[in-house]
Amino acid sequence: MSISFPAGPRLLVTAELTPVQGDRFQPTGFPALGAATYKLADDTNMLLVESPQSMANRLETIMLDPGTVDPLPLFHGLPYVRVMKNGTPITSSLVEAHRLNSPYILEGEDKSMREALIAALDVSSESAVDERTLAHVLFRFDPCSLVHGVFLAKKDIAGGRFRLRRSVSAFIEARDVRSVASGGVKNDHVNPSGEASTGFGNVPFSREEFTAREVTGYFNVDLLQLRAYRLPEAATNLLQAIALWKIQALLAAPMRLRTACEFDVSSISITRPADYALPALDALEAEIREGIAKCSAAGLFNTPAVAEVQWTEGGSARSKKAKG
Numbered sequence: 001m002s003i004s005f006p007a008g009p010r011l012l013v014t015a016e017l018t019p020v021q022g023d024r025f026q027p028t029g030f031p032a033l034g035a036a037t038y039k040l041a042d043d044t045n046m047l048l049v050e051s052p053q054s055m056a057n058r059l060e061t062i063m064l065d066p067g068t069v070d071p072l073p074l075f076h077g078l079p080y081v082r083v084m085k086n087g088t089p090i091t092s093s094l095v096e097a098h099r100l101n102s103p104y105i106l107e108g109e110d111k112s113m114r115e116a117l118i119a120a121l122d123v124s125s126e127s128a129v130d131e132r133t134l135a136h137v138l139f140r141f142d143p144c145s146l147v148h149g150v151f152l153a154k155k156d157i158a159g160g161r162f163r164l165r166r167s168v169s170a171f172i173e174a175r176d177v178r179s180v181a182s183g184g185v186k187n188d189h190v191n192p193s194g195e196a197s198t199g200f201g202n203v204p205f206s207r208e209e210f211t212a213r214e215v216t217g218y219f220n221v222d223l224l225q226l227r228a229y230r231l232p233e234a235a236t237n238l239l240q241a242i243a244l245w246k247i248q249a250l251l252a253a254p255m256r257l258r259t260a261c262e263f264d265v266s267s268i269s270i271t272r273p274a275d276y277a278l279p280a281l282d283a284l285e286a287e288i289r290e291g292i293a294k295c296s297a298a299g300l301f302n303t304p305a306v307a308e309v310q311w312t313e314g315g316s317a318r319s320k321k322a323k324g
Contacts, residue, residue, distance in 0.1 A: 238291030
């Protein structure tokens with residue numbers, strides 16, 4: 001092993017962020033709620049800039065080759081499931097919100113992956129489920145499901161009781177915030193009085209941005225959970241390296257969350273364990289390549305590593321079977 005991993009139960013990373021220009025930024029908004037503002041016990045005004053759900057999506061997609069449903073060349077050989085339609089990839093377990101539980105993987109005419117999971121997770125709906133068994137199976141077909149969590153909500157797979165929490169989570173919040181109210185008009189230069197509901201006419205709108213004394217990103221890697229699966233050492237190390245790489249890669253990339261929400265990373269610190277330093281990206285990349293090679297040589301991955309499922313909504317599906 002070329003790098004060291006934290007020995008404690010979890011790794012907590014804090015990143016201090018500053019707006020790229022000016023002081024204002026636009027937080028995530030929620031339907032029927034708007035910006036998620038709240039107060040601490042001491043009446044400090046707080047704001048959820050980016051939710052754990054949104055950050056999970058960003059941590060998942062940071063490993064993708066842009067414009068594709070496949071990973072960057074760094075992750076060549078890592079197992080995942082690619083969904084094909086008429087010879088073209090349309091999605092994959094690396095993209096789907098529920099990973100291997102995607103309806104495009106398990107609910108189409110092609111039942112190869114569903115059958116492979118049922119065979120590998122041969123547990124009665126009335127028996128206790130073992131997360132370690134699930135972890136070993138998921139590592140074979142899609143190790144990133146162990147990093148980002150999964151819920152196999154299918155009655156024919158252990159009664160729909162197999163689920164794993166995210167091992168990596170994150171959020172961004174702002175402290176001592178102030179609201180900045182503004183607005184604008186969507187102009188229609190042809191028919192200013194046209195029907196707004198159909199996209200015509202001049203339409204005024206309001207806009208709310210914020211300023212803050214501090215904007216902070218928080219990242220949490222549940223190392224205890226990853227180790228509790230009792231995978232072979234090479235597998236555990238690979239998962240840890242992928243988790244750390246995702247954090248480092250996300251912080252190294254331009255953090256433009258929305259049109260009016262872009263941050264620079266002014267500092268990165270480890271709050272737990274305090275004596276640990278994040279490995280550099282190049283060191284993590286070397287560890288990932290070595291880990292993929294070791295796990296493949298040990299027979300821990302599905303063959304082929306990229307299992308393809310044909311997505312068809314009717315008729316007879318031709319499938320490339322996933323081998324256990």
